[in-house]
Amino acid sequence: MKKLILSTAALALTAGFALADTVRMGTEGAYPPYNFINDAGNLDGFEIVLGNELCKRAGLTCEWVKNDWDSIIPNLVSGNYDTIIAGMSITDERDEVIDFTQNYIPPAASAYAATSADADIMGGVVAAQTATIQAGYVAESGAALIEFATPEETVAAVRNGEADAVFADKDYLAPLVDESGGELVFAGDDVPLGGGVGMGLRESDTELKAKFNAAIDSMKADGTLNALIVEWFGPDAATY
Known part of the structure; x- marks a missing residue:
């Protein structure tokens, strides 16, 4: 450093x-x-x-x-x-x-990541880490919220098909999307929170x-x- x-x-x-x-x-x-x-x-x-x-x-x-x-x-x-x-x-x-x-x-922005840019982020199943502002936002968005204790589990839920998308800080998701080789993409618009x-x-x-x-x-x-x-x-x- x-x-x-x-x-x-x-x-x-x-x-x-x-x-x-x-x-x-x-x-x-x-x-x-x-x-x-x-x-x-x-x-x-x-x-x-x-x-x-x-x-x-x-x-x-x-x-x-x-x-x-x-x-x-x-x-x-x-x-x-x-x-x-x-x-x-x-x-x-x-x-x-x-x-x-x-x-x-x-x-800063929060964002959705999914396996498709067309993922149903408003009516589907969205993963978020427990006790975060992102989880609170999803709970009020109309989507079905599924919560996990760690951020790694939220992304894994998308990869294994348990969730349609993950919602988290874009700063956290960006390198995962970049390094996924196209497996993960951003879906929908960024959301300013907090x-x-x-x-x-x-x-x-x-x-x-x-x-x-x-x-x-x-x-x-x-x-x-x-x-x-x-x-x-x-x-x-x-x-x-």
Whole structure:
């Protein structure tokens, strides 16, 4: 990965915070390119690189914790880790339970992928990951929703004929479509959902939220966040 260069502003930010603080960062490890387990068995991806840089700028030490998606919010609330950084879209419903930093990925498109561009995405069977904004959208669309615990299972359901299409973040689906050799194609129009992707925190952790917001601000200001987005999601990705 390309090494990020700390700006003067970021160094000043780091100097203002205690360097000994350790923050436990909860992530799924199953949603490339946001987060995944690499060939060496380690957590990797856009959010791992981003989270480590944000901790550095905030004067904090990251400690990564892998957690399944369907229990990721309850385990934050119960104190098993201090943040969620796992491709989580900011929504009003989630904001009633936890708090969020500002977004570090702008609001982006969700999309349908299928084995045919003519797949029945409005009246057929559509797969989505449990407890996602995409699952909520499908449930209200008129299609028959089939939910799975992991994103890999949603795509497998299309490949094995269990579902007519999968609905997910386009950033997640795009490389799968590109690498499928024509087996998977996009169907229908892109759908904008959510308020972008942000870090989830307990509502009581206002100081930690302020530190991470300041770090995100510094990365937006010096261009390193945009560079990281393009590195992981490609030149057509939405940036700041």
